[in-house]
Amino acid sequence: MTRKTPEQLRSHRWYGVDTLRSFGHRSRSAQMGYTRDDYVGKPVIAIINTWSDINPCHTHFKERVEEVKRGVWQAGGFPMELPAMTLSEPFQKPSTMMYRNFLAMEVEENLRSYPADGVVLMGGCDKTTPGLIMGATSMNLPALFMPAGPMLRGNWRGATLGSGSDVWKYWAELRAGTIAPEDWREIEEGIARSPGHCMTMGTASTMTSAAEALGLSLPGAASIPAADARHAAMAAACGRRIVEMVWQDLKPSDILSEGAFHNAVTTVLALGGSTNAIVHLVAMARRANVNLDLKIFDALARVTPLLANIRPAGEYLMEDFYYAGGLPALMAQLAPRLKLDCITANGFSLGANLAGATVFNPEVILPLERALVAQDSLAVLYGNLAPDGAVIKPPAALKRLHRHRGPAVVFQNYADMAARIDSPELVVDENSVLVLQNAGPLGGPGMPEWGQLPIPKKLLEKGVRDMVRISDARMSGTSYGACVLHVAPESYVGGPLALVEEGDEIELDIPARRLSLLVADGELERRRSAWVSPKPRYLRGYGALFAAHVTQANEGCDFDFLERGEPTPDPEIF
Numbered sequence: 001m002t003r004k005t006p007e008q009l010r011s012h013r014w015y016g017v018d019t020l021r022s023f024g025h026r027s028r029s030a031q032m033g034y035t036r037d038d039y040v041g042k043p044v045i046a047i048i049n050t051w052s053d054i055n056p057c058h059t060h061f062k063e064r065v066e067e068v069k070r071g072v073w074q075a076g077g078f079p080m081e082l083p084a085m086t087l088s089e090p091f092q093k094p095s096t097m098m099y100r101n102f103l104a105m106e107v108e109e110n111l112r113s114y115p116a117d118g119v120v121l122m123g124g125c126d127k128t129t130p131g132l133i134m135g136a137t138s139m140n141l142p143a144l145f146m147p148a149g150p151m152l153r154g155n156w157r158g159a160t161l162g163s164g165s166d167v168w169k170y171w172a173e174l175r176a177g178t179i180a181p182e183d184w185r186e187i188e189e190g191i192a193r194s195p196g197h198c199m200t201m202g203t204a205s206t207m208t209s210a211a212e213a214l215g216l217s218l219p220g221a222a223s224i225p226a227a228d229a230r231h232a233a234m235a236a237a238c239g240r241r242i243v244e245m246v247w248q249d250l251k252p253s254d255i256l257s258e259g260a261f262h263n264a265v266t267t268v269l270a271l272g273g274s275t276n277a278i279v280h281l282v283a284m285a286r287r288a289n290v291n292l293d294l295k296i297f298d299a300l301a302r303v304t305p306l307l308a309n310i311r312p313a314g315e316y317l318m319e320d321f322y323y324a325g326g327l328p329a330l331m332a333q334l335a336p337r338l339k340l341d342c343i344t345a346n347g348f349s350l351g352a353n354l355a356g357a358t359v360f361n362p363e364v365i366l367p368l369e370r371a372l373v374a375q376d377s378l379a380v381l382y383g384n385l386a387p388d389g390a391v392i393k394p395p396a397a398l399k400r401l402h403r404h405r406g407p408a409v410v411f412q413n414y415a416d417m418a419a420r421i422d423s424p425e426l427v428v429d430e431n432s433v434l435v436l437q438n439a440g441p442l443g444g445p446g447m448p449e450w451g452q453l454p455i456p457k458k459l460l461e462k463g464v465r466d467m468v469r470i471s472d473a474r475m476s477g478t479s480y481g482a483c484v485l486h487v488a489p490e491s492y493v494g495g496p497l498a499l500v501e502e503g504d505e506i507e508l509d510i511p512a513r514r515l516s517l518l519v520a521d522g523e524l525e526r527r528r529s530a531w532v533s534p535k536p537r538y539l540r541g542y543g544a545l546f547a548a549h550v551t552q553a554n555e556g557c558d559f560d561f562l563e564r565g566e567p568t569p570d571p572e573i574f
């Protein structure tokens, strides 16, 4: 492997030459207390830190960034921390998804405009992982993803609580009157007990695991709980490794092959990962010039067993998964289905990284013959209601709903749904199909996680806990139920979902991968001509940029101008 010389470092243009401008770069570095020995001829490592006071999943990043820096110094590099948008899932409105592309742009432009030779990406809370990776992929400097790690298990009166999943569960019980408001208050205080991201197999655990399966993290990194001392050690190891990656010039374009995405999709399926991963992986693949069609997810789902016994599909949580051997142990079980020759960030192949990985608890990481679900943990549906596709997690839905036909109960938007869902006047029964319109990439906007529509209160009281729900929204990875998501094209742009009217018959047939609106073509045509495009929601600012350029769910919801075109050159004027 050829190694770069100090003069070949990108940062050399800023620091290593004798020009008027480089005088400025060095004198201003001196102003910060550095001397030339600190940085000239050394890999400058950008550390993109998504810490903020409002991101509970990244509270430990103030310490972790110091550990990454320690590793960079140890290996002879020069660390340069750059803060970036925090994307705090619980707080940011209307949805963090709307800002994923913003973070991606920020990462790319930060790296381009400053003297970075390589980058450590610090993220984990849902959209931070794809946002960081998308930006770094477009910039294509050596990049290593440092995952935030899951938080510890939640606890309430001795019962284990899981992020998200138990919120939905106990919220339904509260509305059904089976737990008291005091119980709900205690759950509020016991469900999130440490730094780290959600510890169920929600979007965060799914995406950090996907990043590792792609080869962008150190082996085993994604499973380490944030509060574990091994997590701090991993952060320092990231600092050391990225310096070497710069010398070796090991870039995302060397790692993010078609095989790497095959590995990521297979791993996500075996984990029972979040449906959000579909949108993100498609967007990440397009940045890497890899074609990742929805049909590939469906094809791999047909042959991939679900082995991680983690909520919401299973019983355990990420802390248990780590003790059971973590992601390398799970991936070792899948080895025959993976592309083992893919190169990863530590410079070794995936196969070499998985050698010796052991399952320590076969109740958490199940053997192939005892898979939680043998196949079809995900299904991609097509039909006249979703010409460009929709997705569902069959194991999360009641079996009797896998083939279902029922009348639509239509909500025109989230506010309409919130106002009427618990009304005693709502005409609905357990066979109805709840339809939510205007919750997609543009309609939400940002495709909020509204896809797990609540069960109407009067049905909850009758004991109903699942029914077919259809929307162009996403769903939290910790949610469950017969929820058809990501319907494309979305209703806001006039997709067929916009044409559904109260009482229309809808047919869901998961085995046949079909989603049909049983309304005559002529009538649909009549409705289509009468359909009026909604007024633009944003007339200025980022919202207007988002509305003008975001792509549909099946295309990854990236901005059209970010996923295509020739690479942007480095700044020329110094």
Ligand code: FES
Binding pocket: 057, 088, 089, 090, 124, 125, 126, 163, 197, 198, 202, 204
């Ligand atoms: Fe940050 Fe769930 S809220 S990962």
